[in-house]
Amino acid sequence: MYCETDDELLELVERARKYTEKGKVASYIPALERANQNDLSIALYYDDGRCVRAGDVEKKFTLQSVSKVLTLALAIMDRGEEEVFSRVGMEPTGDPFNSIAKLETQIPAKPLNPMINAGALVVTNMIAGDSVHQKLGRLLSLIHDMTNNTDIDIEHEVAQSEYDTANLNRSLCFFMKQHGIIQGDVEELIDLYTKQCAIQVTCYDLARIGVVLANKGLDPQSNRRILPERIATIVKTFMVTCGMYNASGEFAIQVGVPSKSGVSGAILALVPPSIGVGVYGPALNEKGNSIGGVKLLEMLSQRYDLSIF
Ligand code: DON
Structure with missing residues (x-):
């Protein structure tokens, strides 16, 4: 380009x-x-x-929390606005991104918004697909469409490095699983989340x-719709x-x-x-x-x- x-x-x-x-x-x-x-x-x-x-x-780096914007768009496309916001809130928080503090102040432990880790983990838990591989493939395909770059992929060393050390995120997941906010296997969710964070871009x-x-939500060159306007x-x-x-x-x-x-x-x-x-x-x-x-x-x-x- x-x-x-x-x-x-x-x-x-x-x-x-x-x-x-x-x-x-x-x-x-x-x-x-x-x-x-x-x-x-x-x-x-x-x-x-x-x-x-x-x-x-030209330098490449990983998306980390920027991925939260993209998983949110995908989860709303998959589940609809009503379901997504029944499990995660819409309000800002004055807390650090990985804080667990607010989760215990309201039961059910619904995270305040999708941009903090607790909320982003709930959102990732709502991405449709039969396996981590398939869910990740769907996220990558949305990113390929938005960037017009099909070479974008995971940086596996960063993903593994975060997976090995993501104990605070595991804690958030186990807490929310106990309160019925997330479903399924926590290790699979952490696997998908750490891989979404490790998507490499410029x-x-x-x-x-x-x-x-x-x-x-429209591709500016082809005018093709990639995201519904409401989701954008x-x-x-x-x-x-x-x-x-x-x-x-x-x-x-x-x-x-x-x-x-x-x-x-x-x-x-x-x-x-x-x-x-x-x-x-x-x-x-x-x-x-x-x-x-x-x-x-x-x-x-x-x-x-x-x-x-
Ligand atoms: O959840 C984590 O720890 C990271 N992989 C993403 C967090 C992040 O980028 C927070 N940013 N300011």
């Missing part, structure tokens, strides 16, 4: 890169620790097919996913209210566009109705969001007046 280097964008990347020194690469999943602290890159994809880039955009892929969401609206709204974890409120003020982050340093963002944005910067701030990536999006939003509010 042709994507032009943009000098103004490059200047913003170099300014934001200074902040990467102050962040920390995630180490709780051993395979993520090898990322380069100072990496920072961005791609923007427009609905007319244009693409601009800055930084090392900034271009994120930007292409973003432009499909910005364009209300739901996931974009969660990105605004819960996409940057317990920094979502500040991010909405400083940047003001639907965005979803992951511990790999990925940020999927979009500017309705016509721009998809993919950012990668593995050094994280204390809330678990890319420190350089958030700075870069703040600068970009201010310079081009991108806030939707």
Whole structure:
């Protein structure tokens, strides 16, 4: 795909890169620790097919929590809005992404929203299919459609590394299984969840996913419908209210566009109705969001007046 280097964008990347020194690469999943602290890159994809880039955009990284947006879209397509939101809520939380605290404060232990781990595990539990392989295949196929890139696959070392250490996520699952919120085998669910987190992409892929969401679920080039408009609206709204974890409120003020982050340093963002944005910067701030990536999006939003509010 042709994507032009943009000098103004490059200047913003170099300014934001200074902040990467102050962040920390995630180490709780051993395979993520090898990322380069100072990496920072961005791609923007427009609905007319244009693409601009800055930084090392060929670099691959894993989706991590960005996958929560895509599994939510798939689960709603599979089960319908009513069933999905009978098992997971729609409200933001001020807690860290992997917190177990709120689950015990209401019985049944329905997680507050699909962007925190507890909620995302419930959503993954609702993906249709007879096996982990089939469910994952359906998720990959949605991602292939949104990115127009059929090469996207799992990074098995990251998946295995997280599977071996995902004891907090196992605890969330066992707690929710006890209360009837999730069904079936917990190990299978953790297997699928850790694989969805380990799907490997580039900034271009994120930007292409973003432009499909910005364009209300339609592929901007072929005009083919990939997601129902209603589902695109739901996931974009969660990105605004819960996409940057317990920094979502500040991010909405400083940047003001639907965005979803992951511990790999990925940020999927979009500017309705016509721009998809993919950012990668593995050094994280204390809330678990890319420190350089958030700075870069703040600068970009201010310079081009991108806030939707
Ligand atoms: O559940 C986990 O621990 C990760 N695989 C995904 C979490 C994540 O990306 C949180 N992001 N800020």
